[in-house]
Amino acid sequence: MFTSVNSRAASAYKRVAAETSVQGADPHTLVGLLYDALLQSITQARGAMSRGDIEAKGAALGKAVRITEEGLKAGLNLQQGGDLAANLQQLYSYCVMRLTQANLRNDTKALEEVTQLIEPLAQSWQQIKGRGPTPLQPLTGRGA
Template sequence: MFTSATHRAASAYKRVAVETSVQGADPHTLVGLLFDALLQSIAEARGAMVRGDTAVKGAALGKAVRILEEGLKAGLNLREGGEIAANLRDLYGYSTLRLTQANLRNDPAALEEVSKLIEPVAQSWKLIGGPGPAYLQPVAGRGA
């Protein structure tokens, strides 16, 4: 299938904009971008589920799980984060489980549940601004 020149140009512009925002971002901003991408992936999966587009649903949920596991969960500083970091680790683990179940069972309620669990955390992260408390910063040498 061929895509229009306009669509290809828009996709290229979007990739460049995302890459530029990531390259110049501090760790706090990077975590915010991860939350945004996570919620966007869940929404994309929800739409694909409604349309019956299994391939797009699977790709979107795969991306969401990678963001949770390789970005948000892996970036937690459990040594300094104490109970807050441990609770976030558990939340991300539970969210991964529910997204996997949503994919296997074609369950939009599970997608909604994860969105409702993650949205307040994402909003709170944005409200704290700046780099955030030291115990929420990633361990040196690990991604945000």
């Protein structure tokens, strides 16, 4: 029940490193971090499903839904993003629905579907760094 000092130290280091990378990141990098965290949460949920760990599965999928809703979807600028932002909003809503279904039904195929939808976006997002405006705008720029 107790964790080793090394384990606690490693966990604290990872937490600080993540907080530091988020605090110093530009909006483009933040979206990339959200995609990475979303895919990681889906992977954790898949592993929890295979182990039969209901609590871990629920936590991982809850995190994935929050990242999608509160991070990716909420960051869209529908006024300036046009059709691309509207399409991403619909895609994110669909992903949230599939993640919820995956949680309710222990459906690994739904997790795979969301992964197949998000991975190309994450890869494309990495490639467009520095190519001009995107359909996303910094949250601080919207009066948040």
